[in-house]
Amino acid sequence: MLWAWEEPEDLRQLDARQAGVAFLAERVFLGRDVRIVPRRQAILTPDGVYALAVVRVEAEPEFADSPELRARTAEALLKAAGLPHVRGLQVDFDATASQHEFYADVLRRVRAGLPRGQSFTMTALVSWCAEDRGWLRGLPVDAAVPMEFRLGKHVGQWALREPICAGSVGLATDELERFDAGSRAGKRIYLFAPKPWTAAQISAVNGERFLADLRGAN
Numbered sequence: 001m002l003w004a005w006e007e008p009e010d011l012r013q014l015d016a017r018q019a020g021v022a023f024l025a026e027r028v029f030l031g032r033d034v035r036i037v038p039r040r041q042a043i044l045t046p047d048g049v050y051a052l053a054v055v056r057v058e059a060e061p062e063f064a065d066s067p068e069l070r071a072r073t074a075e076a077l078l079k080a081a082g083l084p085h086v087r088g089l090q091v092d093f094d095a096t097a098s099q100h101e102f103y104a105d106v107l108r109r110v111r112a113g114l115p116r117g118q119s120f121t122m123t124a125l126v127s128w129c130a131e132d133r134g135w136l137r138g139l140p141v142d143a144a145v146p147m148e149f150r151l152g153k154h155v156g157q158w159a160l161r162e163p164i165c166a167g168s169v170g171l172a173t174d175e176l177e178r179f180d181a182g183s184r185a186g187k188r189i190y191l192f193a194p195k196p197w198t199a200a201q202i203s204a205v206n207g208e209r210f211l212a213d214l215r216g217a218n
Helices: 067-081 097-113 173-178 199-206 210-217
Strands: 002-004 021-030 034-038 051-059 088-093 119-124 143-146 168-172 188-192
Touching: 021 067, 034 067, 051 067, 067 088, 067 097, 088 097, 097 119, 168 173, 173 210, 199 210
Parallel strands: 002 021, 002 188, 021 051, 051 088, 088 119, 119 143, 143 168, 168 188
Antiparallel strands: 021 034
16 A cells, blocks of 8 residues: 655556555644645546545644544544545544543544445554553554654564554655565555655556565665
8 A cells, every 4th residue: 555645646557456545635633623634736546546545633732622523523534535436544643642532432433434345444653553452452443554664763662462453564665674574474565655656666566576676766
């Protein structure tokens, strides 16, 4: 899965049999109310590609939990899930410990409102996935994607203990040398590119040895 963030992207050469696209659909800012900023940049994808709508959620300094804010946040997420040709929804929110209860309730509301058959995933801090019976346990998502990049000196510090984190991994194209192939075996791989995806990178993703080839394409 290629993460396509807020940049103009032309992914039409991607082999839809090899990879899908998780594109930023909107940003949701939480204060005392909800502010939605839709994607502004164009994105072009191949016909029939497996597409996930990603919503980035950010809590502003005036964030104030309330039943109304939870309901409005869930509505904003479901709006993205209703975009044409979307096969699933992914939520990206670096919630603080005091926001976990809020986040969990929003996820439950969203799950209840999603169309039958749509996948529902979330990104996860690696530290969350390292907790034994931590706050991720019991969340109504199909998978949590541990973001194994931009960890600095903390690379390799956490052993993943949460089962919901076991089936996928999030990597960055400019940090692939830090992770061995064995740690990725059998997992759905989400790839983040810090700059717009290039033709060389897409060609590498289309190949049989895409992770090794990506190192040379960056």
